[in-house]
Amino acid sequence: MSFSPAFRERLQRLQRNHLLIALVLAGLLIIWLASGDFLRAKDEPPEEQPTPEEAEAFRVETSVLQAEPHSPVQxxxxxxLPMREVEILSQINAHLTGRVVDWGDVVAEDEILFRLDPETRAAELARAEAALALSRAELEGGEVLYRKKLLSETEFLRLKSAAASAYAERQLSAQQLRYAEIKAPFDGVVDRLPVEEGDYVQVGDALATxxxxxxxxxxxxxxxxxxxxxxxxxxxxxxxxxxxxxxxxxxxxxxxxxxxxxxxxxxxxxxxxxxxxxxxxxxxxxxxLSDQKAHRLSPALLSLGEDGQLGVKSIDAERKVTFLPVEILSFDPEGVWVGGLPEEVEIITLGAGFVTAGDPVNPVKTEQR
Structure with a gap:
């Protein structure tokens, strides 16, 4: 199809105008974008560029913990075990004539548990008391003579010794007779009873527990x-x-x-x-235990120091790793309570296994997990 020269000239002029309009719009767009960056640069400081040390530091996640009041329970x-437990033994050789208690009985202090045959012990006590009375009478008469210097000192000492021996014999006989009745030393329960009435028991034999x-x-x-x-x-x-x-x-x-x-x-x-x-x-x-300030954290955050001490890894003011020993106070379903940390501490929650005390790190604070 052929067009007239006038039409072709008008078409070319129109194409030139469209190109010019496109160039003008592109220029305006570039100016607008540049002005926006310029204005933002006025309002916002430039982004801080990491130092070479920070760029090389290992990145870890941290969390700031605050101490809380805690009543630990260990x-x-x-x-x-029973508060008191005693095995009751026989103190004399004799026949068991009376077993007053039975298995499981509750008894009171000084209650009679057993009776043993006193045999001749009552007669021995009477004879010892008579001998003591005689010795004391002889000593009183000897003391009168000794004061009048009618009795030698040696004879007077012999009378005193005889009276003392008679008193000791009387006490021993009385004690042997008391051993024939066995009483409870305190309030309690009869737990074991290995003897029966009629048994012959000897010194040291167990009667009950x-x-x-x-x-x-x-x-x-x-x-x-x-x-x-x-x-x-x-x-x-x-x-x-x-x-x-x-x-x-x-x-x-x-x-x-x-x-x-x-x-x-x-x-x-x-x-x-x-x-x-x-x-x-x-x-x-x-x-x-007594109330104290403590920190609650996940047991997974605990690690061992070089000396085997249990602790956590934290960040100091210079963004370096420090190891802080802790003492475990108690456990609960939400974690472990530890003591020994500062009131506020920033601990490593992720990446602690890849750094050691003294290493520089690039910490990123997060909420405690």
Missing amino acids: VVQGEL LVDIAVLRLIAYVPQQQVYALRPGLSVEATLLDGSTLPGTLTFVASRAESSTRSFRIEAQLDNPERRRIAGSSATLSVR
């Missing part, structure tokens, strides 16, 4: 790292196998660790007013 396993379970002792052992916070007088609670509890008080903390286990023996006293038969069983002892 938990150990222990064994329940008496236990006091109105109050119980709980014996446990704590690791050497956890003994520092313990002291007599702290409140405790023992949880039994059936889930019930008994309140009590910590009464003893050993001053020396067991050589084989490096653990310290502790004892607690627990009230057992119902006289529940639980002596000899195991129980969980919870010791409530």
Whole structure:
């Protein structure tokens, strides 16, 4: 198709105008963008460029922890024992003529448990009392003569010695007769009874075992790292196998660790007013320690220092790694409570395994996980 020269000239002029308009719009766009960067540069400082040391530092994530009030509870396993337990033995050789108690009986202090045949002991006591009366009469007469110098000093001393021996014989005979009646040394329960009426018992033979379970002792052992916070007088609670509890008080903390286990023996006293038969069983002892400021964190953040001390890795003011030893106070479902840290501390929560104390790091603060 052919166009007239006038039409072709008009078309070329129009194309030139479109190109010119496009060039003008592109120029305006460039000017607008440049002006925006210029204005932003006026309002905002330039981005800080990392130093060469920071560029080479390992990147870690950190979290700032604040100390919180904490009432720690130390938990150990222990064994329940009677407060008192004694094996009652025969003090004389004799026939058992009366067994007043039976297995499991609750007895009071000074209550008669057994009667042994006194045999000739009553007669021996009467003879000893007569001999003592004679010796004392002879001594009184000898003292009168000695003052009048009608009796030698040696003879007077012999009379005094005879009176003293007669008194000792009388006391021994009376004691042997008292041994024929065996009484309870304290309030308790008859736990074992290996003899029957008619048995012949000798000195040292066991007659019964008496236990006091109105109050119980709980014996446990704590690791050497956890003994520092313990002291007599702290409140405790023992949880039994059936889930019930008994309140009590910590009464003893050993001053020396067991050589084989490096653990310290502790004892607690627990009230057992119902006289529940639980002596000899195991129980969980919870010791409530004094209130203190502590930090709660995930156990995964704990690590060992070069000397084997448990601790956490933190960041100092120079953005270098420091190792801070800690003491474990207690555990709960949300983490572990530790002591020994500053009131506010920035600890490494991610990447701690790749850095050591003294290493420069590039910390990025995050919320505690």
